[in-house]
Amino acid sequence: MIVSGHTVKQVARLSGVSVRxxxxxxxxxxxxxxxxxxxxYRYYGREELLRLQQILFHRELGFSLEEIGRTLDAKGFDKVAALRAHRAKLEAETRRYRQLMRTIDDTLASLEGETKMADTAMYRGFDPAKQAEYEQELVAKGGPAMQTHIDEAKAGMAGWKQSDFDAMQAEADAIEAGMAKALVDGLPADSATVVALMRRQHAWVTKSWNKPAPAVAFKGLGEMYVGDPRFRERYDGRQAGLAEYMAAAMASFADSQLS
Amino acid sequence: MIVSGHTVKQVARLSGVSVRxxxxxxxxxxxxxxxxxxxxYRYYGREELLRLQQILFHRELGFSLEEIGRTLDAKGFDKVAALRAHRAKLEAETRRYRQLMRTIDDTLASLEGETKMADTAMYRGFDPAKQAEYEQELVAKGGPAMQTHIDEAKAGMAGWKQSDFDAMQAEADAIEAGMAKALVDGLPADSATVVALMRRQHAWVTKSWNKPAPAVAFKGLGEMYVGDPRFRERYDGRQAGLAEYMAAAMASFADSQLS
DNA sequence: ATCAGGCCTCACGGGGCGTGAGGGTCAACC
DNA sequence: GGTTGACCCTCACGCCCCGTGAGGCCTGAT
Structure with missing residues (x-):
């Protein structure tokens, strides 16, 4: 058998990671x-180089190595789609950086001008999860910011494949089923069972938005289930009153857990 | 004594870090x-919030907590200058991200068009330390890229204070003294002693440039010591032939260690 | 034959927290 | 004046992602 390909050191040099x-x-x-x-001796081929590239992209975006492995090994993994998703995330990061730079500028101005700065303004851009809140600060409750969220969600989902959608569908279905049962059983919206489901719901939203949903947005999403006829139909069609019940549970969860 | 200020949880909420x-x-x-x-109970005031902001900036830029502590506690620490330096680094990071996005685009094109991609091109933008090499790839050896380096170095140093300069001066002086002695002792440019000094020199350059010097640039810097009369005067004034000796040592070091 | 410069496998350690366990405190409401 | 429930505290263990030797084999050029 002919052994060929790149040795560890060569790959290390190419990619910038260490041999270790x-x-x-x-x-x-x-x-x-x-x-x-x-x-x-380890020998790496072109395919491994590509995989390493994928790994580095994911790592850059803060995923754990275990997550990366699972993602890459999931059948139906689409390199092209994943790369597109990475692009979107990088764009989001550069936006965050711009926000950070603005925060710096503000801080500088405040330091030089001796003007005081609001405590909340000092941390704009640090926590990606809070980014949305800052956006919402600007346009007040509701408004166009929600649209922004949805847009970003779409951008994130651009990198998905059928299998991902299937998995997400399944999880959503499970949650809804659980909620329907809780509703029928007459469990209060803040019962342990429901809270557990909300935790999953929040995780689901986090995944589908590609970032943690801030409390206000999570709550707003719940309200949308009641307000938007398409959602309302979907939930109430499964179980009468489910839309309102979901909204109540999400609001309660948002207030208690994410406050 | 009146106890007032923010509790841990409040600070955590404001800044986005965990209580832990x-x-x-x-x-x-x-x-x-x-x-x-x-x-x-811990109570934090405005000053602590500002310090936390500084910490988060530094953390964002990849410094270790220990480094951050030392920097912030160094007397003569200049917040304004530090913030400016942060801005510069953020800009560098956004540049790197743009490079990453370009790499994605290239990879996508190569995947879709079935055209092959150079192995090295696959990793552009991942390793910040190699960023400069990519820049140099573009403008060929020497040229404007060197200028870029110097510009960035200046931008980085904007965040320094007198004490930093003093420390760097002292280290530079020590290295030069060591090299002068090695020269007088007739040590070859690749002797262990000299290599050790070069390691310090490289570290020094890394610090003063705020990023590791790629081999080519390190070598180029050495050549500058010979070519630029101001540098030449400085070194040869200390010890005849020191400029050339430094250049030789740096070139040798660059070839051997950083290749 | 030698020797530098790869390569390998352990194995320990360390930074930066996450995550309980076990237990006080505080404000508020009954 | 108890009882919540949401905070707060202090240990202390553990995890992740490697860095960093130590000790030893391979290999290609001199």
Whole structure:
């Protein structure tokens, strides 16, 4: 058998990661060499280089190595779609950076001009999860900010594949079923069971938006279930009163857990 | 004594960090509360909020908590200058992100068009330390890229204070003294002693440039010591032939260590 | 034959918190 | 004046992602 390809050092140089990192990735099964020589040497081929690129992108975006592995190994994983999603996230990050730069400018102005700055304004841009809140601060409750959220959600989902949608559908279905049962059982919106479901709901929204939903937005989403006929139909069609029940649970959850 | 200020949770909400993180920062002495109640509660004031903001900026830029502490506690620390430096780094990061996005676009094109991509091109933008090399790839050796480096170096140094300069001066002086001695002793440019000094020199350049010097640039810097009369005067004034000796050592180091 | 410069496998450690366990405190309402 | 429930505290263990040797084999050029 002809052994060819790049050695660890070569891959390290190409990609900028350390040799130790490659060893580690091999250890945990994240990136296995194309083949291993009789001497135990690792050899990487083009496919592995591409996979490493994917890994680095995901890592750049803050995923854990385990998540990355699961994502890349999920069947139906679409490289093209994933790359597009990465692009979108990078754009979001650059937006966040711009926000940070503005925060710096504001702080500078406040330091030089001796004008006082609101406590909340000092941290704009640090927490990605709070980014949306700042946006909402600007346009007041409701308004166009919600639209922004939805737009970003769409941008994030651009990188998905059928299997992802299927999985998300399944989870949504499970949550709705649980909520329908809770409703029928007459559980209060803040009962442990419902709170647990809301936790899943929040995780679901987080995933589908590609970022944690801030409390206000989560609550607003719940209100949308009641207000928007398409949503209302969907929920009430499954179980009478489910839309309102969901909204109540989400509001309660938002107030209690995410405050 | 009147105890007032923000509690941990409040600070956590304002800044987006976890309560545990605040505890941790207190533990390691990075961010102490303004005062601690008789009950042991931590209370943070405006000054602490500002310090936390500084910490978050530094953290965002990848500094270790220890480094952050030392920087913030260094007397003569200039908030304004530091903020300006942060801005510069954020700009650099956005540039890197743009590079990453371009890499994505290239990869996408290569995936869709079935055209092959150079192995090196696949990783553009991942390793900040290699960023400069990509820049140099574009403008060929020497040229305007060097200028870019110098400009960025200046931008980085904008965030320094007198004490920093003093420390850097001292280190530079020590290195030069060591090199002068090595020269007098007739040590070859690749002797262990000299290599050790070069390691310090490289670290020094890394610090003064706020990022690791790529091999080509390090070598180029050495050449500048010979070519630029101001540098030449400085070195040869200390010890005849030192400029050339430094250049030779740096070139050798660049070739051997950083290749 | 030698020798630098890769390569390998352990194995320890360390930064930056997450995550309980176990237990006080405080404001508010009964 | 109790009882919540939401805070607060202090340990202390653990996890992730490697950095950093130590100790030893491979290999290609001199």
């Amino acid at each position: 990192t490659l060893h580690h990735y091999d250890e945990i099964g994240l990136l296995k060499p194309a083949c291993v020589g009789a001497n135990g | 993180t605040l505890h941790h920062y207190d533990e390691i002495g990075l961010l102490k509360p303004a005062c601690v109640g008789a009950n042991g």
